Amino acid sequence: MKIGLISIISIVLLSACLQAQTAFDRHFVEKTMRVDFILAGNNVQQAAYLLELKQEPLWGGGQINLIDSLGYGEYRFTISDFVSMEPLYSRGFCTLFEEWRTTAEAQAVDKAFYQSITFPYPQNKVFFKLEERKKDGTYQALLSIAIDPEDPNISKEQLPQYDVVKVVDGGASANMIDFTFIAEGYKSEEMDKFVADVKRMAAYILSQEPYKTHRNKFNFWAVCSPSDDSGTDNPRGDEWRRTAVNSSFNTFYIDRYLETADVFSIRDIAACAPYDHICVLVNSEKYGGGGIYNHFSIGTADHPMAEQVMLHEIGHGFGGLADEYYTSDVAYQNFFDLKVEPWQPNITTMVNFNAKWKHLIEEGVPVPTPSDKKYEKTTGVFEGGGYVEKGVFRPAINCRMKTNEAKGFCAACQEAIVNMIEFLTD
CATH class of the missing domain: 2.60.40.3250 (Peptidase M64, N-terminal domain)
Incomplete structure (x- = not known):
């Protein structure tokens, strides 16, 4: 009977996969x-x-x-x-x-x-x-x-032809998650540095949970897109560079916010390789970055916290995670409606907390949870997050989505990233 049941289950699962x-x-x-x-x-x-x-x-x-x-x-x-x-x-x-x-x-x-x-x-x-x-x-x-896919006006112009290096080979792209890094602010003669920087980023990301446990589901690509100048724009320093995707610090007048509106160039370059998520690696020592869900993540290569920043920004861009900090300077005003449960999986207004990480909270942990040392390693409901001090709650006292000093992602963020990985691969 056990063999028969296992066979039936296997057939059902195989049938579902074939149908999909x-x-x-x-x-x-x-x-x-x-x-x-x-x-x-x-x-x-x-x-x-x-x-x-x-x-x-x-x-x-x-x-x-x-x-x-x-x-x-x-x-x-x-x-x-x-x-x-x-x-x-x-x-x-x-x-x-x-x-x-x-x-x-x-x-x-x-x-x-x-x-x-x-x-x-x-x-x-x-x-x-x-x-x-x-x-x-x-x-x-x-x-x-x-x-109409047969519309003759759909552009089929040849995209830029750049060297592509597969720095982590997990398998065929149809079954993997492809993180594709494109070079920004690297001149042609700096491409060896770019590939080395991507390898370093990939190694760090895959050393962190939950990516470490699921590392066999990832490919990492490096698209060697050259720039005329090294670095990137820094308006506050009156520094201007001619670069592949026109990135710049001081986005929305926030010095550390590194972004670009040149999304078409990013897509053109990334199309040289398969991609599930695009990462823009900027050849700069300055602190900064940005990440936007299902858009792209961007960070610098040479700041001492560059790997931690990129992991945080991929949390936004790939995982759909919200910022859990609330004291740093931002340009946003009334970013969240406190009468509505936010869609981001790692913050809550308590409007519909049942849909969030309630199942991860151990019995006896108070909700809301005091930010006491007693709960520093506990999953709870801590007030402050999403750029506001009151009315928005986060899952942990500290997490990679709150500070670069955190040891890693909290349990709720890890679960959300795993859900994304499984959605894209299973």
Whole structure:
């Protein structure tokens, strides 16, 4: 009887995997469709405008879980069959534009930001819908278009041809998570340094939990994209560099915030390799970085805390994790609505804490949890997080999403990263 039960379970699991794989094969091919668009507006309104459709030669994303079940992101897009309107693919994501909308500047001026999303190249005509998440958690449509994969105006221009080095080889991209690093502020003669820097970053990331336990599910790539100058822009120091993706410190007038709005260049360069998540490595000794969910993560190579910063930023960009600090200088104002449960898995307003890390809290731990030494190694509900001191709670006294001095990710953040890894690979 035991052998028969095991056989039945194996058949059911194999059948499920084959059905999921067949869904990809039935609707998509292993290339990438890229939608370039503009997000524009101010702190109270926004609009989206289509720029161009592009074909990229590789698809590095998963082929199993095509429909997003995590619900992360301030935006989401859905690809549906044009005839039946059956959803075929969906993902959530965030943008630099949405962050800017919470700044004081957005109250005074209108701005436009480039944005780009990708999905597997469809075999047949599909319907693309882009939506924004409103403050109350509901969604509102921003852009809806029909996409015919045979449209002759879909750009198939050859992308830049850069040397690509696979620094960690876990296996075929269809079954792996591909972290693809692109060079920023490295001149042609500095590419050996870039590859060495990526190897160092990869080694550090894979030494940290939960990546360490799941290291056999990752590939790391280095795309050697040269810049005319070394380094990056530092407006406060009146330092300006001609670089591959036009990165700069002092984003939103925060000195340490390193970002770029040149997302099209990032996509063009990253397309030289398969990618699930893009990391921009900047050839600089200055402290700083940034990470935006399903967008990209960026950090410097040579600051003494560079590895810790990059791990933190990948927590944002790959894992969808929120910042757990609340005392550092930021440009955001009223970033979270305290009447709504945030979608980020590692903070809560207690509106719907049951959906967060409640199951990780041991019996007898008070909720909220005092920030006492007694609880410094305990999973609890500690007030302060998401840039505000009151009304937002985090899972631990200290965590890599709070400070670079933390020994690693807290239990809630580790669980969230594992959930992401399993979603993309299982």
